[in-house]
Amino acid sequence: MSVFLYFFFDVIWWILLLIFFCTYIFSFLVVQYRVERFIYRRVKKIYDDLTLLESASISKGAITTDMRTLTQEIDKFARDKKIEIETLKVREKYRKEFLGNVSHELKTPLFTVQGYILTLLDGAMNDENIREKYLQRASKGIERLGYIIKDLDMITKLEVGDLSLKVEAFDIVELVENVFEMLEMKASKKKITLTFDMDYLQPVMVKADKERIQQVLANLIVNSLKYGRDKGTTEISIENLIKNKVIIRVTDNGEGISSEHLPRLFERFYRVDKSGSRKEGGSGLGLSIVKHIIEAHDEKIYVESEYGVGSEFSFTLEKAK
Incomplete structure (x- = not known):
C-alpha cells in the first residue's frame, strides 16, 4: 500500500x-x-x-508454549499408559497362577476326602480296620481344607485392616524359646538342631502383638525344618538394628532358594517346587501370612538365600522402652 x-x-x-x-x-x-x-x-x-x-x-x-506443553503431556501420558499396561499384564499372569494354585490346593484334599468316603460307601465300611483308617485319612483332608480357609481368611483380614493387633511389651528371647519347645518333636524327626547364635542372658523387650509374632516365628522355623537338611541347624539371632529397632534372623543350612524365586516368595500359594507336592502338609500360605503380619506392624521382612547353601529370613520389631 x-x-x-x-x-x-x-x-x-x-x-x-x-x-x-x-x-x-x-x-x-x-x-x-x-x-x-x-x-x-x-x-x-x-x-x-x-x-x-x-x-x-x-x-x-504463546502458541509454542501450549504446543510444547501438549507434547510433553502426551509423552508422559503414553509412558504412564505403557507402564500401566505392562503392570496389568504381570498382574494378570499372577492372577491366573493364583487361581490355578487355589484350585489345586482345594482340589487335592477335597478329592482325597471324596475318594475315601465313596470307597467306604461302596462297602469298605463293613471292614472295621479299613473304616477307621479311611476315616482318619478323610479327617486329615478336612483338616487341611480348614487350614487353607482359615489362613486365607486371616490374610484377607490383614489386607483390609479388619484384624486388630493386640500390641504389648514382651521378651522376644522367651518367645523364641517357647517356639523351640513347641517344634522340638518336629525338629528331632530330621535331627535338626534349634539354637540361638549366642546365650541371651538378658531379656530383649519388644513391642508387638505377641500371638502374631509367635505365629511368624513358628511359620519361619517350620519352613526351615521343612526344607532343611538332615542333621542340619536352624539358628535364631537377635540384633540391635537402630536405636529403637531390633532385627530377628532365622537362618538355616538347608537346600536354599534360587534367586529367580526370591521376588515372589511371599505370594499366596507360590511354589518354588513346581511339582506342587505337599509332602509336609500345610496350607501353602505360611510365608504370605508372615509378610502380612509384619507389614501390619509397619515393619519390614527380608530374605536372603543361596541355592545349596541355605536361607535367612529376617524381620524388624520395635524395641519396648
Missing part, C-alpha cells in the same frame, strides 16, 4: 512509512490472534479429551 501511494499519489515519505508500520502491526496482530485462538481451542479440546490437564491450568500464552 505504501509503495502504491508513493508512486501514484506522491505522498510524503514519512507518512508512507507510518502507514507501512501501522498496517504491518495491525495485520500481524490480527493474524497472530486468530491463528492462536484457532490452535488454542483445538489444543484445549485435546487436553480435555485426554484429561491430561485441568482446564484451569492451560495458560493463554
Whole structure:
C-alpha cells in the first residue's frame, strides 16, 4: 500500500512509512490472534479429551508454549499408559497362577476326602480296620481344607485392616524359646538342631502383638525344618538394628532358594517346587501370612538365600522402652 501511494499519489515519505508500520502491526496482530485462538481451542479440546490437564491450568500464552506443553503431556501420558499396561499384564499372569494354585490346593484334599468316603460307601465300611483308617485319612483332608480357609481368611483380614493387633511389651528371647519347645518333636524327626547364635542372658523387650509374632516365628522355623537338611541347624539371632529397632534372623543350612524365586516368595500359594507336592502338609500360605503380619506392624521382612547353601529370613520389631 505504501509503495502504491508513493508512486501514484506522491505522498510524503514519512507518512508512507507510518502507514507501512501501522498496517504491518495491525495485520500481524490480527493474524497472530486468530491463528492462536484457532490452535488454542483445538489444543484445549485435546487436553480435555485426554484429561491430561485441568482446564484451569492451560495458560493463554504463546502458541509454542501450549504446543510444547501438549507434547510433553502426551509423552508422559503414553509412558504412564505403557507402564500401566505392562503392570496389568504381570498382574494378570499372577492372577491366573493364583487361581490355578487355589484350585489345586482345594482340589487335592477335597478329592482325597471324596475318594475315601465313596470307597467306604461302596462297602469298605463293613471292614472295621479299613473304616477307621479311611476315616482318619478323610479327617486329615478336612483338616487341611480348614487350614487353607482359615489362613486365607486371616490374610484377607490383614489386607483390609479388619484384624486388630493386640500390641504389648514382651521378651522376644522367651518367645523364641517357647517356639523351640513347641517344634522340638518336629525338629528331632530330621535331627535338626534349634539354637540361638549366642546365650541371651538378658531379656530383649519388644513391642508387638505377641500371638502374631509367635505365629511368624513358628511359620519361619517350620519352613526351615521343612526344607532343611538332615542333621542340619536352624539358628535364631537377635540384633540391635537402630536405636529403637531390633532385627530377628532365622537362618538355616538347608537346600536354599534360587534367586529367580526370591521376588515372589511371599505370594499366596507360590511354589518354588513346581511339582506342587505337599509332602509336609500345610496350607501353602505360611510365608504370605508372615509378610502380612509384619507389614501390619509397619515393619519390614527380608530374605536372603543361596541355592545349596541355605536361607535367612529376617524381620524388624520395635524395641519396648
